[in-house]
Amino acid sequence: MTKSNYKFGLVALAAFCFIDSTSCFSVLATTKKRNTEIFCQASLVADESKSDIVVALTREDGKNGKLHKALSSHPRLEQLRAGIRIRIIELPCIAHADGPDTEKLGVALKEQPWDYVAITSPEAARVLSGSWNFGDSESEPPKVVAVGKATQKTLEDLGIPVAFCPSKATAQTLVDELPATEENRPTTLLYPASAKAKPTLQNGLIGRGFDVTRLDTYDTVKATWSTEEQNLSNLVTVVCVGSPSALNGWLENTKNNKEIIAACIGETSYEACIENNLAESNIFYPEKPGIAGWAEAVVDAVESIAVTPADIRD
Numbered sequence: 001m002t003k004s005n006y007k008f009g010l011v012a013l014a015a016f017c018f019i020d021s022t023s024c025f026s027v028l029a030t031t032k033k034r035n036t037e038i039f040c041q042a043s044l045v046a047d048e049s050k051s052d053i054v055v056a057l058t059r060e061d062g063k064n065g066k067l068h069k070a071l072s073s074h075p076r077l078e079q080l081r082a083g084i085r086i087r088i089i090e091l092p093c094i095a096h097a098d099g100p101d102t103e104k105l106g107v108a109l110k111e112q113p114w115d116y117v118a119i120t121s122p123e124a125a126r127v128l129s130g131s132w133n134f135g136d137s138e139s140e141p142p143k144v145v146a147v148g149k150a151t152q153k154t155l156e157d158l159g160i161p162v163a164f165c166p167s168k169a170t171a172q173t174l175v176d177e178l179p180a181t182e183e184n185r186p187t188t189l190l191y192p193a194s195a196k197a198k199p200t201l202q203n204g205l206i207g208r209g210f211d212v213t214r215l216d217t218y219d220t221v222k223a224t225w226s227t228e229e230q231n232l233s234n235l236v237t238v239v240c241v242g243s244p245s246a247l248n249g250w251l252e253n254t255k256n257n258k259e260i261i262a263a264c265i266g267e268t269s270y271e272a273c274i275e276n277n278l279a280e281s282n283i284f285y286p287e288k289p290g291i292a293g294w295a296e297a298v299v300d301a302v303e304s305i306a307v308t309p310a311d312i313r314d
Contacts, residue, residue, distance in 0.1 A: 052085045053302055055263075056236040058093040058246045060223070063122075066150075067240060070295035077299050080306050091232060092223045093249030096123050099195045101215035106131040108190055108215060109142065115181050116163070116189040118201060120147040120171060122154040124192050127217045129158040131192075142190070147174050149290055169266065169289040171197075175204030186211040195219040196245055220245035222252050229253075238263055238301045240294070244272035251276065261305060263298040265289050 055071070057064035071077055071088055080086060109117070109132045119125050125146075132141070146152040146162045148169030155162050166173040180187040188211045191202055195216040202212040220243070225233070233254050241247045241264045251257070261282045264270045266289030273283045284301045286293025 052087055052235075053237045053305060054087045054089060054235045055238045055240065055298060055302065056089055056091040056233070056250075057240050058091055058250060059240075059242050060094050060096060061090075061092045064090050064092075066291050067294060067298075070291050071298060074295055074299055077302065080299075080302060084306050086302060086306075089232065089236075091225075091229060091236065093246045093253060094220050094243070095223045097219045097221050099216040099218045101192075102127070102217050104215050105192050105217050108213065112188070113140065114142045114190045115187045116178070117142045117144050118147070118174065118178075118189055118191045119144055119151055119155060120174075120191075120197070120201065121194065122151055123218055123220075124194070125151055125154040125158060125160065127192055128155075129160060131217075145174065145178060147171060170268065171201040172204060175201060175208070178205070180208065180210065189213070191215070192217040194245075222249040225253050233257070237261060237305065238298060240298055241265065241269045241273065242294070243269060247272050247276060261301045263294070263301040265294040265297075 057067055059067075068088060068090075077086065105127065117128065119128055128144070141161070143163035144155060144160055145164040145166075146155055147166060149165070151169075152162050152165050164178060166177045178189075186209055189205060191212055191214040193201075193214050193216055196219065197216075199214075202214045205212050230253070233250075238261045239247075239250055241250075241262050243265070247262070247269065250260075258276070258278050260278070262269075262273045262278055262284065264273060264283060264285035266285055268289075270283055270285040274280060284297040284304075286297050
C-alpha cells in the first residue's frame with residue numbers, strides 16, 4: 001500500500017532539467033567497474049523537447065540490476081513513457097565494509113551447535129558463506145533462517161540451505177513466526193548483523209525466551225561520489241530507497257536534500273524517511289517488501305509526478 005498520490009504543479013514541472021535522449025545517454029549492460037557490473041552512465045545536456053523524470057537506483061555499486069530489470073519491463077512505466085521521458089540511473093549511496101565482529105563469526109559457528117543462524121540481508125549471506133564451509137560433510141551445518149526472498153535466493157545460490165523464511169521480510173515478522181525448539185532449554189540463535197541494524201530481532205526473540213548472540217559482522221557506509229555523480233544527483237526526481245543506510249547515504253552526499261520523491265522497498269525504509277522528516281505525501285512503499293513490490297512503489301512515485309498533455313488540458 002503506497003502513500004498518497006502526490007502531484008507536482010506545472011510550475012515545478014517547468015523547473016525540471018532536460019537530458020538528451022539519444023547521443024548523451026547510454027545503458028551499458030555488463031560493463032565492468034571496480035570489479036562489479038554496472039548498467040548505466042549518463043552525460044547531461046539541454047533538450048527542450050520533453051521534460052524528464054530521473055529515477056536513481058541507490059544500492060551499492062553493481063547490485064541494482066534486479067530492480068532495473070523489473071522497471072525496464074514494467075507495463076505501467078511503458079505507458080507513462082508515452083507522455084514523459086523517464087531516466088533510470090545507478091547512483092550508489094552505500095558501500096559495505098567489515099564490522100567489528102567479522103573475525104569472530106567463524107569461531108562462533110564452530111564453538112557450539114546453534115539451533116538457528118538468522119540472516120537478514122544478501123550481504124549477511126555472503127559474510128556467512130565466507131565464514132563457514134557448508135559443503136564440508138564432516139561438520140553439521142546450522143539451520144539458517146532468511147529474512148526476505150532476496151536473502152533466501154542469495155543463500156541458496158551460495159549453496160546454503162534455508163530452513164525457514166517468514167511470511168513477510170521484516171525482523172518483527174521473524175520474531176513473531178520463528179518456532180522455538182521443543183527441548184527443555186532456550187532456543188539458541190546466532191545473528192550475524194549489520195553494525196547499523198536496529199535491535200528489533202534480538203530484543204524480540206530474547207523476549208520470547210531465545211538465547212540470542214548478535215555479532216556485528218559487516219557495516220554499511222556512505223558511498224563516495226565523483227564530481228559527475230554529484231552533478232547527476234541534482235537532476236534526480238525519484239530516489240529508490242532500499243534501506244535506512246541508503247537514505248542516509250543520499251542525505252549525506254546531497255547535503256540533506258529532502259526535496260525528492262522516495263520509493264521505498266518496504267516499511268522499514270519508509271519509517272526511516274519519516275524519521276528524517278521527508279514529506280509523507282512524497283513517500284511510497286509496498287505492503288510486502290521485495291523487488292516486485294518495490295518496482296510498483298517506484299512506478300507509483302513516477303506516476304504521481306508525471307504530468308501528461310491530458311493533465312494540462314484538465
